[in-house]
Amino acid sequence: MQKRTIALHGGYEGNEQGTMAVPIYQTTAYEFESTEHAANLFALKDLGNIYTRLMNPTTDVLEKRFAQMEEGAAAIATASGASAIFYAFANVAEAGDNILIAKQAYGGTTTLTGHTLKRFGIEARYFDIHDLDAMEQQIDADTKMIFFEVIPNPSVEMTDMDKITEIAARHRVLLCADNTVATPILCTPLTLGADVVVHSTSKYTTGQGLALGGMLVESREILVKLENNPRYSHFTEPDESYHGLVYTEVGLPPFSLRARLALLRDFGATPSPFNSWLFIQGLETLALRMEQHSRSALEVATFLEQHPKVHKVNYPGLPSSPDYALSQKYFTKGMASGLLSFELESREEAQRVADALKLFKLVVNIGDSKSIATHPASTTHQQLSEQELLGAGATGGLIRLSIGLEDPVDLIEDLTQAIGS
Ligand SMILES: *Cc1c(COP(=O)(O)O)cnc(C)c1O
Numbered sequence: 471m472q473k474r475t476i477a478l479h480g481g482y483e484g485n486e487q488g489t490m491a492v493p494i495y496q497t498t499a500y501e502f503e504s505t506e507h508a509a510n511l512f513a514l515k516d517l518g519n520i521y522t523r524l525m526n527p528t529t530d531v532l533e534k535r536f537a538q539m540e541e542g543a544a545a546i547a548t549a550s551g552a553s554a555i556f557y558a559f560a561n562v563a564e565a566g567d568n569i570l571i572a573k574q575a576y577g578g579t580t581t582l583t584g585h586t587l588k589r590f591g592i593e594a595r596y597f598d599i600h601d602l603d604a605m606e607q608q609i610d611a612d613t614k615m616i617f618f619e620v621i622p623n624p625s626v627e628m629t630d631m632d633k634i635t636e637i638a639a640r641h642r643v644l645l646c647a648d649n650t651v652a653t654p655i656l657c658t659p660l661t662l663g664a665d666v667v668v669h670s671t672s673k674y675t676t677g678q679g680l681a682l683g684g685m686l687v688e689s690r691e692i693l694v695k696l697e698n699n700p701r702y703s704h705f706t707e708p709d710e711s712y713h714g715l716v717y718t719e720v721g722l723p724p725f726s727l728r729a730r731l732a733l734l735r736d737f738g739a740t741p742s743p744f745n746s747w748l749f750i751q752g753l754e755t756l757a758l759r760m761e762q763h764s765r766s767a768l769e770v771a772t773f774l775e776q777h778p779k780v781h782k783v784n785y786p787g788l789p790s791s792p793d794y795a796l797s798q799k800y801f802t803k804g805m806a807s808g809l810l811s812f813e814l815e816s817r818e819e820a821q822r823v824a825d826a827l828k829l830f831k832l833v834v835n836i837g838d839s840k841s842i843a844t845h846p847a848s849t850t851h852q853q854l855s856e857q858e859l860l861g862a863g864a865t866g867g868l869i870r871l872s873i874g875l876e877d878p879v880d881l882i883e884d885l886t887q888a889i890g891s
Pocket of ligand 1: 553
């Protein structure tokens, strides 16, 4: 099935009531038929609902649909993008291990890996997406994951995905791609060789800035990297916390199985059934929206590129962009998403322009149907050091735009009056 069709039907075969729309199963728990039935569910002899911290029928449709759209084996929905990213790391790394993280990343990912995980004894080693040879040098026997963003927020640059997947495959290290900005409509990293994909579904998936959520999707080929690999022996050896369960031997996608049984069980960053339902509504129109976001963003980027006060525009869909060839190679034809950033003379000038915008709202979000402007250095990336800011591409003069679904004529008019001449 094509992605547009999956977005409408994937993971839902109707129910006894014949409801056309996926129902919201607003419940905390599920009744067992007997103690034996309950025991079988807990022992995974029967698969079924136990408690909403672990699973929910509405969320199940969302997970199945998302996994199909990403061409993965299975998915786990979480309460936020931040928790999905944390689970991706917590599923593989423990004290004494290290993870390799692209410098060009969302600010929350940088603080999670550089500060919070450090307190748990997990070391983050940062790399520049433009120097993957240097990244390779940082891999050692304790490296558990390589992490990058398909379209980094806010620097909007691209990684050579052939090269990063080749390095990860050669060292047999799991590669995780944050596909929040590209979405499965533009790109399916699992088909390019990534092992895990994470999302903040708070962005393009909901599409209207309505709810916080995250997603973790695993590849159909992940066993190749987990089996006979000392890095991941916790997947192939008995888990004491689950009666000696061996995750790779259950016959279910092992990465999500462990994320569900160990991480959702113990950390519980589960989405509410209502929010899962909102994401299902969002997925139905995702393809249409991504087409329009991409078309309008290209118009705005083209306008900004010609403006004398704009020093640089970062948008991989611009033919003049150094990433244009990569966007043509990896993205669905004619699309490069709705995120772009541009550089003005100074921090003061960027703040003046951001404050002068009227139709663009000053908000720390992206992927909304309404257009958004952000000054990352004073907001999303404020907790980063000068060094980290430069690494993330979040310089003082940078403004990030998330192009919404308004008529681009009005967006360009707003930018014209704000930037001035
Ligand atoms: C927003 C965002 C996150 C964090 O997601 P939340 O849903 O806000 O927790 C992670 N990665 C990227 C690329 C994002 O844009």
